[in-house]
Amino acid sequence: MGAPAATAGSVAGAHGAADARSGVWGWITTTDHKRIGILYGVTAFFFFLLGGLEALLIRLQLARADNTLIGAETFNQLFTMHGTTMVFLAIMPMSAAFFNFIIPLQIGARDVAFPRLNAFSYWVFLLGGLFLNSSFLFGAAPDGGWFGYANLTSIQYSPGMNISFWALGLQILGIASLAAAFNFIATIINMRAPGMKLMRLPVFTWMSFITQLIVVAAFPVITVALVFLMFDRMFGTTFFSVAAGGDVLLWQHLFWLFGHPEVYILILPAMGMVSEVLPTFSRKPLFGYPVIVYSGMLIGVIGWAVWSHHMFATGMGPIADSYFSSVTMLIAIPTGVKIFNWIATMWGGQIRLATPMLFAVAFIILFTIGGISGVMHASPPTDLQQTDTYFVVAHIHYVLFGGAIMGIFSGIYYWWPKVFGRLLDERLGKWHFWLVFIGMNVTFFPMHLIGLLGMPRRVYTYGPELGLEQMNLVSTVGALLLGFSMLIMVYNFWWSSKHGEIAQNNPWGAATLEWAMSSPPPVYNFSVIPEVRSRLPLWTVGGVTEIPDVPPEPVHVPGGSYWPVVAAVGILVFFIGALVQSLWLAVGGVLVLVVSVFKWAFEPFEM
Amino acid sequence: MIRYRRSALRAKPLVMLAFAALLAGAVGCQGPFPQSTFDPTTSFGRDLAGLFGLIFWWGVGVFVVVEVGVVYVLIRFRARPDGEQPVPIHGHTALEIAWTLAPAMIIVFIAVPTIQTIWRDAGPAADNPLEVQAIGHQWWWEFRYPEYGIVTANDLHLPQGRAVTVQLTSADVIHSFWVPRLGGKRDMLPGRNNRLSFTPDSVGEFLGQCAEFCGLSHANMRFRAIVHTADDFAAWVAAQNSPHASEDSLSTLEQQGLAAFRAVRTPASNSCIACHAIQNVSFGVLGPNLNHVAGRSTLAAGVLNNTAEDLAAWLRDPAAIKPGSLMPTIGLSQQEITALVAYLRSLR
Numbered sequence: 018m019g020a021p022a023a024t025a026g027s028v029a030g031a032h033g034a035a036d037a038r039s040g041v042w043g044w045i046t047t048t049d050h051k052r053i054g055i056l057y058g059v060t061a062f063f064f065f066l067l068g069g070l071e072a073l074l075i076r077l078q079l080a081r082a083d084n085t086l087i088g089a090e091t092f093n094q095l096f097t098m099h100g101t102t103m104v105f106l107a108i109m110p111m112s113a114a115f116f117n118f119i120i121p122l123q124i125g126a127r128d129v130a131f132p133r134l135n136a137f138s139y140w141v142f143l144l145g146g147l148f149l150n151s152s153f154l155f156g157a158a159p160d161g162g163w164f165g166y167a168n169l170t171s172i173q174y175s176p177g178m179n180i181s182f183w184a185l186g187l188q189i190l191g192i193a194s195l196a197a198a199f200n201f202i203a204t205i206i207n208m209r210a211p212g213m214k215l216m217r218l219p220v221f222t223w224m225s226f227i228t229q230l231i232v233v234a235a236f237p238v239i240t241v242a243l244v245f246l247m248f249d250r251m252f253g254t255t256f257f258s259v260a261a262g263g264d265v266l267l268w269q270h271l272f273w274l275f276g277h278p279e280v281y282i283l284i285l286p287a288m289g290m291v292s293e294v295l296p297t298f299s300r301k302p303l304f305g306y307p308v309i310v311y312s313g314m315l316i317g318v319i320g321w322a323v324w325s326h327h328m329f330a331t332g333m334g335p336i337a338d339s340y341f342s343s344v345t346m347l348i349a350i351p352t353g354v355k356i357f358n359w360i361a362t363m364w365g366g367q368i369r370l371a372t373p374m375l376f377a378v379a380f381i382i383l384f385t386i387g388g389i390s391g392v393m394h395a396s397p398p399t400d401l402q403q404t405d406t407y408f409v410v411a412h413i414h415y416v417l418f419g420g421a422i423m424g425i426f427s428g429i430y431y432w433w434p435k436v437f438g439r440l441l442d443e444r445l446g447k448w449h450f451w452l453v454f455i456g457m458n459v460t461f462f463p464m465h466l467i468g469l470l471g472m473p474r475r476v477y478t479y480g481p482e483l484g485l486e487q488m489n490l491v492s493t494v495g496a497l498l499l500g501f502s503m504l505i506m507v508y509n510f511w512w513s514s515k516h517g518e519i520a521q522n523n524p525w526g527a528a529t530l531e532w533a534m535s536s537p538p539p540v541y542n543f544s545v546i547p548e549v550r551s552r553l554p555l556w557t558v559g560g561v562t563e564i565p566d567v568p569p570e571p572v573h574v575p576g577g578s579y580w581p582v583v584a585a586v587g588i589l590v591f592f593i594g595a596l597v598q599s600l601w602l603a604v605g606g607v608l609v610l611v612v613s614v615f616k617w618a619f620e621p622f623e624m
Numbered sequence: 625m626i627r628y629r630r631s632a633l634r635a636k637p638l639v640m641l642a643f644a645a646l647l648a649g650a651v652g653c654q655g656p657f658p659q660s661t662f663d664p665t666t667s668f669g670r671d672l673a674g675l676f677g678l679i680f681w682w683g684v685g686v687f688v689v690v691e692v693g694v695v696y697v698l699i700r701f702r703a704r705p706d707g708e709q710p711v712p713i714h715g716h717t718a719l720e721i722a723w724t725l726a727p728a729m730i731i732v733f734i735a736v737p738t739i740q741t742i743w744r745d746a747g748p749a750a751d752n753p754l755e756v757q758a759i760g761h762q763w764w765w766e767f768r769y770p771e772y773g774i775v776t777a778n779d780l781h782l783p784q785g786r787a788v789t790v791q792l793t794s795a796d797v798i799h800s801f802w803v804p805r806l807g808g809k810r811d812m813l814p815g816r817n818n819r820l821s822f823t824p825d826s827v828g829e830f831l832g833q834c835a836e837f838c839g840l841s842h843a844n845m846r847f848r849a850i851v852h853t854a855d856d857f858a859a860w861v862a863a864q865n866s867p868h869a870s871e872d873s874l875s876t877l878e879q880q881g882l883a884a885f886r887a888v889r890t891p892a893s894n895s896c897i898a899c900h901a902i903q904n905v906s907f908g909v910l911g912p913n914l915n916h917v918a919g920r921s922t923l924a925a926g927v928l929n930n931t932a933e934d935l936a937a938w939l940r941d942p943a944a945i946k947p948g949s950l951m952p953t954i955g956l957s958q959q960e961i962t963a964l965v966a967y968l969r970s971l972r
């Protein structure tokens with residue numbers, strides 16, 4: 018690679034780096050947060066489609082009573098992988114794509130705090146996702162549910178490799194999430210441009226920041242649980258073995274102590290995106306910015322005190338039930354406050370219903386429904402008729418599809434022009450929106466009723482005597498509609514990348530810093546690090562110092578590195594060793610990891 | 625810059641249509657719904673349903689306020705070509721306080737009855753309850769009546785009007801006991817004891833199903849609660865406690881069946897007696913107790929009718945009917961099957 022800093026000329030920095038960036042090798046060794054963001058996005062979207070395909074198969078099997086399309090074994094694998102994929106391989110990393118691309122731009126930084134660690138996170142995530150899904154090739158995809166309750170997952174009741182794939186795969190993904198979380202915390206704290214005070218941070222960055230703090234606290238918890246499980250399975254420990262005095266509920270407490278905060282890991286970034294989109298398309302600043310920020314924090318804190326609302330049917334007794342129920346309901350308050358503030362943001366505005374805005378509004382509409390059904394099973398007595406039924410399936414999909422995915426879609430349409438330099442087609446976008454919106458409701462709304470009328474979750478078949486066949490069929494039709502809508506989205510990506518309108522710096526007329534430079538942004542992001550003087554820099558006269566088109570001085574852009582990839586491969590090899598119980602492979606993996614981290618640490622800064 | 629089309633508006637009738645179709649679909653559904661939670665037959669179940677009704681209407685209220693608000697704002701404040709720059713309001717403290725307090729109030733209105741209900745249903749059962757031990761197995765239900773010395777499977781017989789306490793546990797993994805029309809579900813946890821108390825007040829058959837994912841055939845772990853009048857229940861108890869017909873009184877075919885049942889097979893774990901108990905015949909505990917099996921409403925935990933054909937199909941290849949079934953495919957001859965069916969159906 019060239020030595021860009023040495024080359025004369027003002028934009029030489031950019032040129033030198035551009036050469037090094039070309040080709041596949043450039044992508045593999047990249048440490049540019051924008052490219053890593055794109056890699057995250059593409060990979061996560063691919064997994065999203067895969068998880069969607071799994072869901073379609075599930076719905077096809079349930080379209081009729083006593084259907085024989087898909088057998089019990091495959092069905093159990095499908096719903097396990099659907100949940101695991103959507104949570105860990107689709108929604109979380111799609112949010113990560115936005116963290117990567119947008120946060121440094123929003124805070125006025127040239128990159129994240131640790132660019133190579135960032136690359137490492139991505140590669141570990143990718144390899145972890147492939148590791149998990151490779152189980153399909155061996156006919157041993159995980160089949161214990163995304164929640165993997167003990168003691169069904171013990172070697173006694175699940176002797177195959179299925180659960181091992183799951184337990185080890187999640188640990189790999191945990192490493193990726195933790196590395197990324199530390200990175201973004203450091204970035205947001207340390208890399209802000211002068212004047213970008215905490216209370217001037219765009220709300221997306223704020224919500225992401227809170228999300229990362231939750232990740233840092235939550236992933237160790239599930240890691241502990243997974244290590245217990247792995248030790249039980251591999252080394253004969255008895256954490257969850259009843260015969261030896263272990264306790265099956267230990268798993269549930271650990272899992273949900275992670276699992277509930279995980280819900281906020283999934284939803285807070287989407288709330289952040291919506292909080293960017295609504296003001297832009299209402300041409301009004303966000304109403305109650307500090308309240309939205311504080312309620313985000315409050316959600317992040319209270320979210321830790323409610324985990325056992327997933328366990329009301331386990332018979333915890335009236336004291337625990339009363340406590341977990343009340344605290345869970347408390348969360349409705351900050352959530353409600355957010356919703357009212359969003360509506361107030363639109364109030365009195367000049368609302369343009371462009372595609373990003375449509376998705377953002379749909380987020381409010383649908384997430385509200387999910388919140389209401391959530392309060393219903395926050396009440397233990399009513400939950401006893403709802404937990405483990407399709408009612409809860411309806412609830413989580415209103416929260417995670419109506420909420421997280423709608424928010425992310427809004428973000429995709431909103432930031433796409435910044436990322437790729439062309440706008441997505443509005444007509445296709447609207448078609449996509451309406452089909453998703455209708456499809457989503459047709460799929461998931463009947464599930465409320467299906468559950469209350471007595472259909473449990475995770476059943477590969479049900480009898481005609483339940484009287485639920487028609488409603489299930491309706492739901493399946495909705496799912497097909499949803500599947501079709503995704504085709505339109507993909508077509509829009511493809512079409513617009515060729516013919517889409519060329520994006521100006523700020524095609525939507527937004528207020529935040531990422532819209533101050535060209536679309537897509539130059540490698541170095543900001544020609545000069547700006548000074549920020551307002552929470553809405555582009556809407557305020559003098560809100561930010563001038564950012565020239567051409568850097569006045571050469572900008573140093575670090576070269577790439579392949580050590581993060583090698584380190585990630587080392588981790589993969591270690592876990593494959595654990596899977597096949599080969600000490601040599603495991604030791605080999607650790608060696609590769611140690612060597613590559615060493616090399617990485619002493620890599621010369623200039624390459 | 626982008627031009628904003630009005631096509632979004634044109635699609636609205638479509639949404640209306642979809643919702644109308646949905647509603648029609650839901651309302652005009654076939655029914656009846658034997659596992660419905662809306663139709664409780666115990667005071668416990670009515671307690672839950674009543675609380676649900678209360679929360680539901682609060683939910684509807686919130687839904688209407690929010691969604692009407694959103695729709696109103698969208699219509700009222702749609703961008704107009706001559707639209708002026710909106711006033712940049714950043715917030716309003718009184719409003720923030722108001723809409724913090726409003727949900728807080730609603731929460732109080734929901735939380736108080738919730739906690740009252742929790743404590744009411746947690747109280748001890750009424751005097752002299754009938755105690756039943758329910759034990760979950762992959763993928764069937766064992767019911768024991770210590771008071772009467774009865775052990776049976778997959779049919780939970782109960783008397784009308786007498787309080788019941790169901791003691792819940794599991795022999796293997798976690799299951800969950802759920803008969804929606806009798807009330808809420810409760811998990812059956814290995815190594816722990818749980819309890820559900822209720823008093824059935826209507827005679828009838830109520831469908832139930834395992835609600836906690838418990839492995840391959842979780843979907844096939846169903847059962848029935850059969851509530852009798854007090855007299856009918858006494859008659860059922862008496863029938864269960866009456867001895868089976870003596871060996872000599874069995875027909876030849878039935879005797880052959882008994883022999884086949886007693887036969888020690890290779891491997892020995894394939895012998896019926898290794899897993900099943902029949903009074904005066906065997907003591908196996910891995911599978912359902914087969915005393916009076918001919919009188920059960922279903923076979924194999926609700927997935928088969930209790931008929932000669934279905935029983936024969938079950939004996940031929942259990943896993944074909946119930947994936948992963950822990951009853952092995954034994955490789956019985958057609959003759960053995962016919963004899964076994966005859967014998968088992970004599971166990972009335």
Ligand SMILES: [Cu+2]
Binds near residue numbers: 276280324326
């Ligand atoms: Cu939760």
Ligand SMILES: [Cu+2]
Binds near residue numbers: 837
């Ligand atoms: Cu089950």
